[in-house]
Amino acid sequence: MFSLTKIITNNNQIHSQLEKDIFSSVKHHSELIASLISGGLIIVAWLFASSLSDFMWIAIHLAAFAIGGFAKAKQGILDTFNNKTLNVELLMILAAIGSATIGYWSEGAILIFIFSLSGALETYTLQKSERDLSTLLKLQPDTALRINGGEEKVVLVEDLVIGDLLLIKPGERVAADGIVATGRSTVDESALTGESIPVTKSIGDHVYAGTINKNGRLTMEVTTEASQSFVQKIMALVQHAQNEKSPSQLFIERFESIYVKSVLTLVGMMIILPYFLWGWSFTDTIYRAMILLVVASPCALVASITPATLSAISNGARHGILFKSGVFIENLAHVKAIAFDKTGTLTIGAPEVTDFLVKPGEDNIEIIKRVTEIEKGSSHPLAEAIVQYAETYETHEQTTEINEMMEETGIGVRAVVNHEAWAIGNEKIVRSEQQHDWFERAAKQLTTEAKTLVYVTRQDEVIALLALKDQIRHDTLEAIQTFKDSGIHTVMLTGDHKKTAQAIAKEIKIDQYIANCMPDDKVHALKALKNRYATVMMIGDGINDAPALATADIGVAMGAGTDVALETADIILIKNRLEKMSHAYKLSNRMNRIIKQNVFFSISVILALIISNLFQVINLPLGVIGHEGSTILVILNGLRMLK
Numbered sequence: 001m002f003s004l005t006k007i008i009t010n011n012n013q014i015h016s017q018l019e020k021d022i023f024s025s026v027k028h029h030s031e032l033i034a035s036l037i038s039g040g041l042i043i044v045a046w047l048f049a050s051s052l053s054d055f056m057w058i059a060i061h062l063a064a065f066a067i068g069g070f071a072k073a074k075q076g077i078l079d080t081f082n083n084k085t086l087n088v089e090l091l092m093i094l095a096a097i098g099s100a101t102i103g104y105w106s107e108g109a110i111l112i113f114i115f116s117l118s119g120a121l122e123t124y125t126l127q128k129s130e131r132d133l134s135t136l137l138k139l140q141p142d143t144a145l146r147i148n149g150g151e152e153k154v155v156l157v158e159d160l161v162i163g164d165l166l167l168i169k170p171g172e173r174v175a176a177d178g179i180v181a182t183g184r185s186t187v188d189e190s191a192l193t194g195e196s197i198p199v200t201k202s203i204g205d206h207v208y209a210g211t212i213n214k215n216g217r218l219t220m221e222v223t224t225e226a227s228q229s230f231v232q233k234i235m236a237l238v239q240h241a242q243n244e245k246s247p248s249q250l251f252i253e254r255f256e257s258i259y260v261k262s263v264l265t266l267v268g269m270m271i272i273l274p275y276f277l278w279g280w281s282f283t284d285t286i287y288r289a290m291i292l293l294v295v296a297s298p299c300a301l302v303a304s305i306t307p308a309t310l311s312a313i314s315n316g317a318r319h320g321i322l323f324k325s326g327v328f329i330e331n332l333a334h335v336k337a338i339a340f341d342k343t344g345t346l347t348i349g350a351p352e353v354t355d356f357l358v359k360p361g362e363d364n365i366e367i368i369k370r371v372t373e374i375e376k377g378s379s380h381p382l383a384e385a386i387v388q389y390a391e392t393y394e395t396h397e398q399t400t401e402i403n404e405m406m407e408e409t410g411i412g413v414r415a416v417v418n419h420e421a422w423a424i425g426n427e428k429i430v431r432s433e434q435q436h437d438w439f440e441r442a443a444k445q446l447t448t449e450a451k452t453l454v455y456v457t458r459q460d461e462v463i464a465l466l467a468l469k470d471q472i473r474h475d476t477l478e479a480i481q482t483f484k485d486s487g488i489h490t491v492m493l494t495g496d497h498k499k500t501a502q503a504i505a506k507e508i509k510i511d512q513y514i515a516n517c518m519p520d521d522k523v524h525a526l527k528a529l530k531n532r533y534a535t536v537m538m539i540g541d542g543i544n545d546a547p548a549l550a551t552a553d554i555g556v557a558m559g560a561g562t563d564v565a566l567e568t569a570d571i572i573l574i575k576n577r578l579e580k581m582s583h584a585y586k587l588s589n590r591m592n593r594i595i596k597q598n599v600f601f602s603i604s605v606i607l608a609l610i611i612s613n614l615f616q617v618i619n620l621p622l623g624v625i626g627h628e629g630s631t632i633l634v635i636l637n638g639l640r641m642l643k
Contacts, residue, residue, distance in 0.1 A: 031120040034120075035113060042113055045064075045106070065108065069096065072089045072093070073093050076089025076093060077090070088256060091264075092112075095108075096109075098286070099111065099290050102287060102290065106621075107624060114625070115299070115631075141175045142157060143155065144176065145175075146160070147166065161225075163221065163222060167217065168185075168207075170217065173213075174211045174212075174220070177208050177229045178207060178220040178222045179221055180201050180202060180205050180220050181221045182203065182218070184200070184202040185213050186200050186215055187199050187213055188211060198214050201218065207220055210229075256298060259298050260298075263297065266296065267289045267293050267296075270288060271285055271289045292610065295627045298602070300631040303638070304638070306638075307634075308591050308595050308637070309330070309591065311641035312329050312590075314642060315642055315643075320573060321581075322571065322573075328571055329584075330588065331535060331553065332571075334534065335553075336533035337491065337533040337535075338489070338491070338537045339491045339492075341494070341522075341538075341548075342470075342492055342501075346476050347504075348471050351452065355442075356389070356466055357464065362464070367456060368390050372390040373402055374413060374424055375387050375424065377415075378413045382452065382468055383413075402417060404416040411425045412426060412428075412429055420459055422456070422458055423455075424455070424457075427455065429457055430455055439465045450469060450500040450503030451467040451469045453467055454468060472504070479579055480508055480510055482582040483585070484509075486585070489511050489512070493517045493521075493525055494517055495515075501513045522545065522547065522548040526548050527551060530552075530553065539556040539558065540556075540558065541558050541576075550568055555571070556581060571584065587641075591641055594641060605630040
């Protein structure tokens with residue numbers, strides 16, 4: 001009995017869900033469905049024209065008018081009342097009604113059908129952009145497995161609070177933003193970043209809602225409320241970008257109202273003047289006026305920009321590039337100079353040991369063991385890099401006790417090991433009177449390579465030398481070369497001293513560098529660049545670079561969603577990948593090129609059709625096909641930006 005009840009319940013749930021899916025699909029494609037029904041009615045009237053009465057003929061076409069034109073007529077009327085401006089939709093409705101009044105029912109219905117079809121395509125562009133991004137919302141699970149006092153309990157995500165501990169099992173999606181408390185695993189972040197390679201996560205690493213835990217068990221601490229998760233921030237940014245309009249789009253919208261008024265004035269003149277001046281019949285003047293109303297409408301011109309811009313925003317989001325507005329994706333192609341922050345942008349932001357030199361006769365394994373023991377107790381940023389490097393050596397279990405360990409700010413760390421005084425730090429721990437022969441030449445060479453030197457001394461004698469360097473990102477050289485090939489001036493801004501900046505600038509082949517930069521120095525540098533170049537872009541990590549990001553014409557934030565990055569920057573790279581910025585630049589150029597193609601094509605078609613109408617070369621069906629066909633073509637051309 002229980003099984004039967006369960007089966008019936010499941011079937012009911014399946015049917016209910018199926019009904020919801022069908023209703024949602026119909027609602028989602030309502031414009032396209034209405035357009036196709038309108039076209040179907042026109043075909044029916046044409047196929048059975050000989051057997052239909054005049055009443056049925058007109059009734060079928062009226063149905064085609066009403067079904068196909070309702071959405072656009074409603075939109076045109078509401079926009080006119082709300083914005084107090086005339087629009088393209090009204091022109092099309094007037095042209096269709098005018099065609100019907102002089103007996104051209106089929107032509108008017110075809111006009112409505114093609115116009116509604118082009119509108120459905122434009123709606124599809126917006127919905128496709130929204131679908132690509134709204135799928136992010138589905139990534140965030142509804143429930144999470146919370147650990148409280150050793151007990152596991154399934155709770156709603158909206159009930160989570162900062163500080164909660166969650167258990168993420170293999171194969172499960174992360175339910176909230178947070179940091180790993182225990183465990184180690186690989187996490188698939190491709191849904192957010194577009195990167196197909198899973199990222200290894202261990203204690204202290206950040207994890208984001210919607211990503212997938214691949215293999216190990218993770219315990220994480222929630223650090224962000226569900227409403228403020230990275231996924232939610234991305235959605236808010238994209239929705240804002242879709243509502244913001246580019247300069248070209250704003251110009252076209254301002255131009256549309258003036259143009260529509262001009263067309264209506266010309267149509268009025270067309271109805272009157274040829275009848276009196278050239279002896280045309282009244283039917284001919286009305287007919288030519290209706291053709292003018294159709295072919296002079298700027299539908300294709302209006303549709304030249306929005307589909308391409310929305311498609312470009314959607315394309316960028318799929319590749320981990322978030323544009324806050326169409327303004328920035330349009331202006332990106334006009335950038336003449338780019339300023340890069342060094343640490344975390346051009347470089348990884350975490351130093352690595354590149355060289356380990358040991359005094360002749362010393363045991364390098366023994367030294368690295370002692371260094372590891374001492375540095376594990378140090379809080380210096382370089383200590384972690386040295387410990388990680390030491391792990392590459394095969395050393396036995398450490399049992400030595402460290403005595404009298406003491407850190408000296410600006411110098412390094414000192415300790416007593418086996419009654420011997422050890423020190424690890426910069427050149428200040430090196431006694432000036434001792435002989436530097438064995439390491440002096442190497443130290444000079446390493447310094448010219450922009451490497452940081454760490455000396456190891458035992459009983460005040462230098463017995464080892466470690467060189468560390470913040471590694472250049474693997475995609476930095478390619479990205480900078482792409483910008484330089486495009487004629488863009490590249491500048492590196494860094495707080496490093498001149499020699500280090502010079503060495504890194506030479507390595508990455510950047511045009512210019514400015515060393516010893518504090519945050520306000522970067523702002524002054526940006527202002528100087530803006531005076532010299534028309535449009536300047538700044539790429540930084542979004543924290544200490546915030547003033548410079550705000551000063552630049554276009555600010556680009558590297559990094560995964562810090563508040564400063566999201567609030568200050570105009571473009572956000574979800575992952576610290578400069579190659580994504582190269583993609584964004586190419587995307588901007590391609591979008592602007594497609595928009596220019598659309599504008600030129602649409603204006604050319606409008607002029608050609610108007611001239612053809614004045615010389616009575618085209619009829620209404622050809623005018624409808626030429627005008628609405630050009631509108632569909634520019635929309636389809638804009639949709640190419642989705643690829």
